Amino acid sequence: KPVIALVGRPNVGKSTLFNRLTKSRDAIVADFAGLTRDRHYGDGRLGSREFIVIDTGGFEPDSSTGIVREMAKQTRQAVAEADVVVFVTDVRLGLSAQDMEISRYLRQANKRVLLVVNKAEGMQESPLLAEFHELGLGEPMPVSAAHGQGIRSLVEAALDMVSEPEPEAGDEEAATQDRPVRLAVAGRPNVGKSTLINAWLGEERLIAFDMPGTTRDAIKVPLERDGQRFELIDTAGLRRKGKVFEAIEKFSVVKTLQAIADANVVVLMVDATQGVSEQDAHIAGYVLDSGRAVVVAINKWDAIDGYQRELLERSIETRLAFLRFAPVVHISALRRQGLGPLWKAIGDAYRSSVCKMPTPVLTRLVHEAAAHQAPKRAGLSRPKMRYAHQGGMNPPIIVIHGNALDGVSDAYRRFLEGRFREHFKLVGTPLRIEFKTSH
Ligand code: GDP
Numbered sequence: 001k002p003v004i005a006l007v008g009r010p011n012v013g014k015s016t017l018f019n020r021l022t023k024s025r026d027a028i029v030a031d032f033a034g035l036t037r038d039r040h041y042g043d044g045r046l047g048s049r050e051f052i053v054i055d056t057g058g059f060e061p062d063s064s065t066g067i068v069r070e071m072a073k074q075t076r077q078a079v080a081e082a083d084v085v086v087f088v089t090d091v092r093l094g095l096s097a098q099d100m101e102i103s104r105y106l107r108q109a110n111k112r113v114l115l116v117v118n119k120a121e122g123m124q125e126s127p128l129l130a131e132f133h134e135l136g137l138g139e140p141m142p143v144s145a146a147h148g149q150g151i152r153s154l155v156e157a158a159l160d161m162v163s164e165p166e167p168e169a170g171d172e173e174a175a176t177q178d179r180p181v182r183l184a185v186a187g188r189p190n191v192g193k194s195t196l197i198n199a200w201l202g203e204e205r206l207i208a209f210d211m212p213g214t215t216r217d218a219i220k221v222p223l224e225r226d227g228q229r230f231e232l233i234d235t236a237g238l239r240r241k242g243k244v245f246e247a248i249e250k251f252s253v254v255k256t257l258q259a260i261a262d263a264n265v266v267v268l269m270v271d272a273t274q275g276v277s278e279q280d281a282h283i284a285g286y287v288l289d290s291g292r293a294v295v296v297a298i299n300k301w302d303a304i305d306g307y308q309r310e311l312l313e314r315s316i317e318t319r320l321a322f323l324r325f326a327p328v329v330h331i332s333a334l335r336r337q338g339l340g341p342l343w344k345a346i347g348d349a350y351r352s353s354v355c356k357m358p359t360p361v362l363t364r365l366v367h368e369a370a371a372h373q374a375p376k377r378a379g380l381s382r383p384k385m386r387y388a389h390q391g392g393m394n395p396p397i398i399v400i401h402g403n404a405l406d407g408v409s410d411a412y413r414r415f416l417e418g419r420f421r422e423h424f425k426l427v428g429t430p431l432r433i434e435f436k437t438s439h
Contacts (some may be wrong), residue, residue, distance in 0.1 A: 002158075003053075159387075270296060355429075362398060
């Protein structure tokens with residue numbers, strides 16, 4: 001997925017733009033208890049083209065102190081990770097010395113830059129836009145983040161600046177037998193990702209593979225287990241050193257997001273000695289949004305006592321409530337304990353995520369569910385579920401067709417979800433239910 005970073009001085013409307021670019025995606029995935037979104041990274045989509053958006057704090061390149069300096073540092077990292085930088089300026093404030101400064105920095109950084117002028121509602125051809133040519137970044141593109149004008153053109157222009165995206169992960173084709181299961185181990189630094197990967201490689205015969213040519217390419221380690229082929233996607237910034245892997249790069253949210261998007265199954269690793277942190281919850285939120293199958297691995301289980309274990313269980317229940325469908329496995333990567341159950345959970349989650357659900361079975365299930373408890377909605381007409389079919393895999397999507405289904409409650413959706421899950425024995429995968437109403 002291409003990465004788009006929003007850069008500009010404070011108050012030009014970057015976060016409003018960020019919300020515009022990522023909203024369509026968030027709207028599909030409801031908010032759940034315990035899920036606090038990281039407002040700096042988000043997924044966007046235009047038709048079938050997906051991208052990652054990074055919002056940055058206000059950028060003041062020559063600031064040398066405190067919080068402003070920290071923001072500048074984060075902005076530099078975002079620029080380094082981006083495929084395209086969207087440089088946001090403000091037509092009402094006009095061109096400033098700071099904009100010139102930022103533009104100089106971006107040219108130096110040698111990135112593809114798309115210059116946009118925000119707050120330009122109704123200004124296709126305004127003389128006010130002309131002065132932004134001075135930045136030397138080409139034709140300024142007028143947009144209005146607040147009013148949603150020019151957003152589509154902005155995304156199209158940004159995506160056209162990067163090469164065509166790779167074929168989508170998680171599609172039907174990924175489910176075919178001859179492709180390895182793509183597995184990502186996600187978690188913040190020091191949870192034990194490389195220890196786990198080394199433990200796996202120590203158990204298994206390490207199959208020879210090529211190291212990637214550039215640092216941008218993720219390492220993919222082939223692995224076989226019980227006759228099933230896996231491909232391990234690196235999230236830890238791993239480098240091979242002799243026979244073992246060690247993490248040498250800094251933790252990168254973008255790398256983690258890319259790996260999650262590429263994966264079929266994500267092992268979300270939590271450090272038992274640290275509990276579930278805000279950062280863990282954010283990573284868990286990305287996993288939820290991705291729709292990938294997920295197993296929660298609580299690592300360093302060896303290092304905590306009974307009382308701490310109890311506390312931890314409770315913090316998982318509250319802080320990761322939105323991943324309740326995911327199995328939780330306790331492991332010690334260091335002592336190689338719990339690895340058997342972890343593999344089993346990964347296998348179950350993968351099989352669930354690519355489960356085939358025949359139309360006659362789904363249709364029977366919705367009829368049975370309706371007989372047990374009919375759907376209700378506010379308003380006059382009574383909802384009726386006629387038939388259902390499978391609309392996708394990894395995550396499985398069930399599309400229910402019928403009449404007046406647009407206002408069916410979340411509670412009823414959960415009721416249906418429970419019945420589908422039980423019938424198909426789904427574990428470790430989210431399940432999406434869509435209603436299609438024909439009036
Ligand atoms: P990464 O940054 O997620 O790849 O984390 P590492 O694999 O480098 O591990 C970070 C630290 O945690 C190292 O000192 C490991 O030895 C330690 N560690 C990893 N797994 C375990 C475990 O299961 N139990 C204990 N007690 N320590 C562990």
